[in-house]
Amino acid sequence: KGIYDEALSSFFRNIDTRSGGDGPDIYKGKICSLKARALLIDMEEGVVNEILQGPLRDVFDSKQLITDVSGSGNNWAVGHKLYGCQYRENIVEKLRKTAEHCDCLQCFFIIHSMGGGTGSGLGTFVLNLLEDEFPEVYRFVTSVYPSGEDDVITSPYNSVLAMKELNEHADCVLPIENESLFDIVNKIHQMINSGKLGSTVKQSSLVTCSAGSGKTVQEKPFDAMNNIVANLLLNSARFEGSLNMDLNEISMNLVPFPRLHYLVSSLTPLYTLADVNVPPRRLDQMFSDAFSRDHQLIQADPKHSLYLACALLVRGNVQVSDLRRNIERLKPSLHFVSWNQEGWKTGLCSVPPVGHSHSLLALANNTCVKPTFIELKDRFMKLYKKKAHLHHYLHVDGMEQSCFSEAISSLSDLIEEYNELDATKGGPRTDPSRLKIAV
């Protein structure tokens, strides 16, 4: 529509560029030039340059980039200790500038991978920085976890070192595994190519497509996978609805204990079939899919593990009765922790995503994240026992053996907390006795 509204302003500034160069912000009215409220950081230039030459070049302000040339060599220590130290002031300054342009800064989204050196090391350094400089602003982290067949040998080290930081400094983490993204992309691929009658997929509805992109799934698999993640984050934009749900509400409702802040996410539908009206059965199917193993963005099966809490954010033409009906329907097959038997957080937003009439984002605090962490720990230990590649890390200034032992200890403690919760699953429920009043 060309109007700069509340929803857009949560992620973008609107700058008056009519007299050439950057003018003042326009707070209401027509869109002039949108600038993302973002900082792009990379210790090598290739990726950032590609963005700046692509269709989004005007959206990212060149003053909000921090790059270097040599990369971090897939080394967390280089990213965190070396570059962290080196770029600290620069990063703080740019963050302050971006924050100043916000009326009301609610949260930071950090998007990075765990397996490499920059995203993992420098990324978690920035996380720490954000806590120091902006302690009251929520820190949401979307972390891409390495898969089993990751070709970066040191990814277990990088991931576990980063995990400690996430444990201690993030408010909420949405882990994502490439394997899951890849499976979803393949599923869609099969659906498009299956040629089944009545199964023509609406191109614009694909969760793997960005609007206007002509590329097919095969050409750029990471693009498709990344679009899924982007869609995930967009769901938190502040559109209106009859039961608004905000980012700080997600943290409030889904994090019962400070360290247990890892949320399993799923998005449905993955695609919409064209030429088909949506009867209620399909709507209900959307809810069922959100809980199925193959819609999760990590390799996990929440249905067979223990829920601490669950949030459902529905968008589009869905009313509270549809929501309630489906919760009633699905509840019996899910296991909730004894002190949160009705642990549901719900949100209704009337604006559907592009190409769909409705969509659902499910966020769960569920012990099914445990296997991901256990595997990470196992892969770490395989390397650590043989002291493989340790010297690359230890010769970075500020890096010591204790960093490793503290990191693995932090991860072990986290796994143990999930173990304790799992142990309560299916056990007898003894409600604590109530306060007695003297009559």
Next chain:
Amino acid sequence: MSIVTVQLGQCGNQIGGEVFNGICSDGRGTHGLCSKKENESYYDACKERFFWEEKSKVPVARAVLVDMEPKVISQTLSMAARSGYWKYDDRAHFCQKQGSGNNWANGYSVHGPKHKEVIMNLVQKEAEKCDRLSGFLTIMSLAGGTGSGLGAFVTQCLRDAFPTSFILNHVIWPYGTGEVIVQNYNSVLTLSHLYQSSDALLVHENDVVHKICAQLMNIKQISFRDANQVIAHQLGSVFQPTYTAEGGLHYSRNPLGDLMETLVPHPEFKMLGLRNIPQMPENSLAYSTFSWPGLIKHLRQMLIANAKMEEGIDWQVRPPCLGSSVPSSHSTNKPLHFNTSIANLVILRGKDTQSVDLGSFRDPSLYTSWLNPQDAFNAWKTPRAFNKYEKSASLVSNLLKPLDDVVGKAWNMFASKAYVHQYTKFGIEEEDFLDSFAALEQVISSYTNL
């Protein structure tokens, strides 16, 4: 006398909009159910209570809108303006950007003190516009962060600033199967605080309203708007002008005062519930007829059998006989099956109300022994029909709500200390929780020992 409404949070503002809409639309039109002259005095009384008028302009609601995020207030303001028949004062609202995050502590300890002055100034302005102020009606939900937490804080401020005015909190009890995970904490904290500052709490339960929409109104895909319209109708049936004196010809001048006098004889008992019949889709009204005896009989049995709506009433339940010992319950935690009332108020609107026999409501077995049924039961009758219903009956009762359930669930969660860190972060400590639990256990105990 006038009532100033304070709409708090998303729920409070969404409902508030429907309430004023309903009141205005009922007051304005006769719907073929009364003469234009009769309607004039009704509409005048209604306007005095809820609206103030600038010369030759649309009535302006006597309301203050408060929310910690802007979307809902802006929708509510524009919906009112679009109606063309009433609106809100353009300056009578206050909002922020970031919301309260469903966190009671954030609403109460952070937003409350921070914005106290601005909010109370708005309230003061509205109060000053009234020739005579009857009191305040606050509308809020218990589950979220703003309505509940900021609402509790504002209620306290109202009590401090207006010690002689009446305060009635209209609270929305959330669905049993969660809309917000920490809803039980938020509810416990809110209820315990409101109990200290206000005169009475009028409760609407989402589960009940939902059933009314599904089974009585036949709505297939129920939206919050549908639910809010049912709630607005029920509130209107209580707050629209009525005659209170037997055979009186003037509309009551002190709605809140009259309500408190009839329903809250003792400050330990402040929980009010509302039942209204009949309730049906508008297009069925033309084909239905009602008799007063039928309506009264149903309403009474709804009270006895603890039925919240007109369908599925259990006609087997009878009140215990006078003089016999009340049967004890099997489990110590459950309240007795039959809910003894502290007080009941029946409001009848429509034709032939004067001749209606309400003797069955004066049955002493319905009430607690320390109150005379003459005092415990009251009836207000008004010939002017309400909201297109030829006959309509409401019952406002002072008796226990599903408090025990909510306290139980909250306690269960508190025992594992889940989510407590989210509250201590904003200054609500474990002790504060314990105080709230104790206060509510006291209320539950008082009601169950009747």
